[in-house]
Amino acid sequence: MRIILVGFGVVGQSLARILLQRRSELMRGYGFHPKVVAVVDKGGAALDTRGLDLEEMLSLKVREGTVAASREHGHPRLSALDVIESAEAEVVVEATPTNIENGEPGLSHIKTAFRTGKHVVTTNKGPLALALPALTELAEYNGVYLRFSGTVGAGTPILDLAKKCLLGDRIISIRGVLNGTTNYILTEMDEERITFQQALEEAQRLGYAEADPSMDVDGLDTACKLVIMANWIMGERVTLEDVEVEGIRNVTREALEEASRRDCTIRLIGFIDDHLKVAPTEISKDDPLAVKGVLNAVTFTSEFAGEETIIGRGAGGMATASAVLRDLLNIKETLSTRLMT
């Protein structure tokens, strides 16, 4: 499988490491022979139709700041769109930063990949939150696959649990703690009896929150994940505009103390039932969603299996790259089955 890797930051580099570490197992266990024919970052691209040396790409990125600095394979002026259009490959892995204003640059990368007959694996929530119904149609129209396991729960297989393990059952509703940063802040406010501002500063010091934390604390990251789940799992056709969103900035230490007296706590919960909503919500301390720190947890309520909860880390480069690998293997398997039928 020839792969174009767009975005060589935390996730892109982690994927390169996993492919290097697991090369022989992937070949032996799955007959999977990934060949990264292009890597693109903001500085340009590196291209080699025989497959790039990923060790060299990783050390170039550290040493020179861009893969385009490769003497033999570097192309400093080549953009991701040029590469996706012109390079021969089966799959584009899209791992550029999330943008929920207009989805770019990821949205154009994904559309161009589809238009040129390439499957896409992405970890980028922006294009999906804004346009998942349209992107799914475009993929179908072009006869290619779009996979995005890493966008919800990073390496924790939340989408796969719902789609594969509960196959045949009907999921009626979903409730989830989908953002590790806000969960860390609320846990600290509850346990250390500190204010929102103090907990936010601690989260920033530890690298759990960005300098601009609004995607997380205003509930937008959770809302993006709800949109992805509602489309993929429940078959709805919704976008970010359809979600009612309230973040955690107004949650006070007093409200948490009050909840604690009732043996409850407050978590930022995303709900999917008759509509999509994100809101700080009081839940019992015994509720499986009352996870602590940066964990994520999602409870699916289905018609026959009842309530099932999955808990795991919702961020991290290697965890997210492992979800990309799962998606690549899934595409390979699906293509093999298609060939046999």
Ligand SMILES: NC(=O)c1ccc[n+]([C@@H]2O[C@H](COP(=O)([O-])OP(=O)(O)OC[C@H]3O[C@@H](n4cnc5c(N)ncnc54)[C@H](OP(=O)(O)O)[C@@H]3O)[C@@H](O)[C@H]2O)c1
């Ligand atoms: N990190 C996680 O734990 C995690 C978990 C789940 C999902 N995600 C999502 O996965 C995506 C990637 O995350 P990350 O942590 O790897 O981000 P990151 O470290 O900021 O890396 C982003 C990469 O995209 C490249 N890039 C930006 N604009 C580009 C353009 N126009 N053309 C080509 N390359 C471009 C950057 O190039 P330079 O290197 O030259 O700056 C960088 O290599 C994001 O959408 C994020 O929300 C991340």
